[in-house]
Amino acid sequence: MTHAHITSWFIMIILFLIAVSMQRSGAAKANIIKMVLRLFYIITIITGLLLLHSIASISGLYWLKALAGLWVIGAMEMVLVAGKKGKSMAAGWTQWVIALVVTLFLGLLLPLGFDLF
Incomplete structure (x- = not known):
């Protein structure tokens, strides 16, 4: 499952x-990519x-990583909408870079x- 997750992100x-690049250029197919x-x-x-x-024993860092991952997705949407x-x-x-x-x-x-590490 780890490989599927890494591949998907x-x-x-x-x-x-x-x-983002297609949206900036005004390409009509940008909505399909989105x-x-x-x-x-x-x-x-x-x-x-x-x-x-x-995971058998989930530490707080795993939950923090999950929240940071959701933050990445939220920041992506913020960039696209803006x-x-x-x-x-x-x-x-x-926000996207930090997250x-x-x-x-x-x-x-x-x-x-x-x-x-």
């Missing part, structure tokens, strides 16, 4: 960057919940992640 990040991105939000959340469910409305996306981008760094750090730090 990796694809989610790529789709997010594609959606719908596929939202499908990957759901896949990522489900695989994350399955990973949480598979871009569509023509407003400044700086707050969304800042992504926190989530990746916790994911690599915790025992289910890779052994980098």
